[in-house]
Amino acid sequence: MIKTKALKFNYNNQVSFNFPDISLNKNENLLIIGSSGIGKTTLLHLLAGLLQSNSGSINLYGQDISKLTQHQIDKFRGQNIGIVFQKPHFVNSLTVKENLQLAQYLGNKKDDSRIVDILSSLDILDKENKNPKKLSQGEKQRASIAMAIVNSPKLILADEPTSSLDDENCERVIKLLKKQASDFNAQLIVITHDNRLKKHFKKSIKL
Amino acid sequence: MNIFKLSIKNIISKPLSSLLSLALLVFGIGIISLLLQLNSLIKTQMDNNLKGIDMVVGAKGSPLQLILSAVYHIDSPTGNISVEDAKKIKNNRMVGSSIDLLYGDNYKGYRIVGTDDEFLDLYDAKIKDGRKWEDPFEVVVGSKIYSNLGLKLDDELMSSHGLRETGEAHEDQLFKIVGLLEPSNSVIDQLIVTSPESIWDLHGEHDHSGEEHDDEHDHEHDDEHDHEHDDEHDHEHDDEEITAMLIKFQNPMNIIQFPRQINEETNLQAAVPSYEISRLFKLFGFGIETLTYLAYLIIIVSAFSLFINLFNSMRDRKYEMALIRTLGSSRRQLSFMIIFESLILTTVGFLLGLLVSRLGVMFVSSLMEESLNYNLNSFGILNEELWLLILSIFIGLISSIIPALQVYNLNISEVLGDE
Structure with missing residues (x-):
């Protein structure tokens, strides 16, 4: 259950965003589409608790995250939300496997067998002891999806996951995301300006 | 995996820059510890030979x-x-x-x-x-x-x-x-x-x-x-x-x-031997004191070098920090990661400094053996050297305070929005 109400965020006096309300049932995915500069990333950061809204409420699975302290939000995010960034990020001093172990440590969910499951379902198990810098672009993207889902989040937030990809890869990545989300019982919210994704989602919001 | 291990991995992943930021600390600790060791060894040796002679x-x-x-x-x-x-x-x-x-x-x-x-x-x-x-x-x-x-x-x-x-x-x-x-x-x-x-x-x-x-x-x-x-x-x-x-x-x-x-x-x-020897040590003492001040100065410079190193690596790793936060790390955990990195470095620096001083003692001892038929042995840890350990830890803390605060106040949304 995801519900936002009258979300508002001001960067300063000039730039302020008012976001449409979101209401999402269990097992529903959502596409949020809009051109650049319209506050897409801001909305994603608000949903992830990386930013605090100026007004309005965000209710995630019965928890109003705008009422949590910074520390509680960090913890909540670690356990319930996985984020796939536009550009894959890793801790570069760690191997792929160690990155996933760090994510588990921070989300308080230690489980090595899950790491193996996820890496093999993403077909990069043979890369587990590699440094993420040494992976190809496609492998990096899959590894970053692994990072997002390793703690079995209830919600996966994806920020422009396909914007720099050609049609073929775009198709492949969005299918992968949707499959992983449903395989691991998570909801998926994708934020993008990429109109190619429209056909993959039943529910979408235009900003 | 935990924050402490992560700090160690971070240090190991860039050994050269870690070692470079340590060099001055090792040098400073090494000099002071060498002076302490020589002073104490020579004093014991001298006192040992003095007993029974008024x-x-x-x-x-x-x-x-x-x-x-x-x-x-x-x-x-x-x-x-x-x-x-x-x-x-x-x-x-x-x-x-x-x-x-x-x-x-x-x-x-x-x-x-x-x-x-x-x-x-x-x-x-x-x-x-x-x-x-x-x-x-x-x-x-x-x-x-x-x-x-x-x-x-x-x-x-x-x-x-x-x-x-x-x-x-x-x-x-x-x-x-x-x-x-x-x-x-x-x-x-x-x-x-x-x-x-x-x-x-x-x-x-x-x-x-x-x-x-x-x-x-x-x-x-x-x-x-x-x-x-x-x-x-x-x-x-x-x-x-x-x-x-x-x-x-x-x-x-x-x-x-x-x-x-x-x-x-x-x-x-x-x-009277005890008079003459204390006179000799006063003479020595001046030189030793000057060198010690110099070594402390080197240690202060090492704190700056360590600080700059941490500060720079913080800037390079901004995205990593933001990522670690989005994975659920609290601000405090992330700050501790930086402080640990600094403390591990200075503790290693302290140990390397002791190693350098022991090698120095061996070298000086072999010189004395050659020219004076005198040698110095015993490689125990002096109490003053424990103070050097505390000093090293202190240096590790103060040089990581600002980078740790920066990480604490990192605006993750801004960093991630920057990509």
Whole structure:
């Protein structure tokens, strides 16, 4: 259950965003589409608790995250939300496997067998002891999806996951995301300006 | 995986820059620890050789030289004194016990000392093999000498005149080893000990052959020659000379009055080792203090270098930090990661510094061994070095405070929005 109400965020006096309300049932995915500069990333950061809204409420699975302290939000995010960034990020001093172990440590969910499951379902198990810098672009993207889902989040937030990809890869990545989300019982919210994704989602919001 | 492991992985992943930021700290800690070690080792060594000696009497000259030559056997003697003069002092009621010392020869740079049995007792030296000397030209050899030179009982030694190896050899008269001493960790380990008669006999016979010791510049020998050429034909041991006399007082209070009395009323010189050594250390002390300040300055600079290194790596790893936060790390955990990194670095720096100082001690010791036949051992940790550990930890903390605060206040949304 995801519900936002009258979300508002001001960067300063000039730039302020008012976001449409979101209401999402269990097992529903959502596409949020809009051109650049319209506050897409801001909305994603608000949903992830990386930013605090100026007004309005965000209710995630019965928890109003705008009422949590910074520390509680960090913890909540670690356990319930996985984020796939536009550009894959890793801790570069760690191997792929160690990155996933760090994510588990921070989300308080230690489980090595899950790491193996996820890496093999993403077909990069043979890369587990590699440094993420040494992976190809496609492998990096899959590894970053692994990072997002390793703690079995209830919600996966994806920020422009396909914007720099050609049609073929775009198709492949969005299918992968949707499959992983449903395989691991998570909801998926994708934020993008990429109109190619429209056909993959039943529910979408235009900003 | 946890935050501490992550810190270690971060350090290992860029070993060169980690080592570079450590170099100054290692250097500073190394210097201070080396100075502390040398100071303490030299002091213990000096004190160790001082026990039981309240005063040294010898010929006029520098009191420090008298002490260094007669107690530590590292400088040339100030000259010789007549046995008769020495007897007068010995008979003074303030004197508890006294030991005569005679120099004149060496074997491969190790001094041969003519003295009494009590000299062995002074250093608690025990005979390991063989026996004490009885007849002239029988010698007992200190542990360092026989182990360094591979000498055994019954070996015969050809001594050279003077106190350095380059002196002219006494080919006509050999010394015979009758005893080997157990190691005592004092100066006697590097001495060859014999009876006073051996030295007198050697030079009594020897000096007939004339003045071939011109290469010896120690004025002690000039004195000796002048004297011995005057009356070389009526040698009786009572007219002989000794080089110095080690004296223990009847009552420790005599140390105030007796040395002054000798210096003022006789043509002998009395020196109190504990005074002279503390004077020497004050002299040393100035140099050591200056070096120590310099080393502390280096440590302060190292704190800056560490800070800049952390600060830069923080900027390079901004996205990583943001990522770690989005994975659920609290701000405090992330700050701890930085502080841990800094603390691990400075602790490693401290350990490397100690290693450097120990290597330094070994090096200095081998230098001293070569030039002075002195060595320093024991590699224990001094209390002052524990302070250096605390200092290192402190440096680790203060140089990571600003980067840690920066990470604490990192605006993740802004960093991630920047991509």
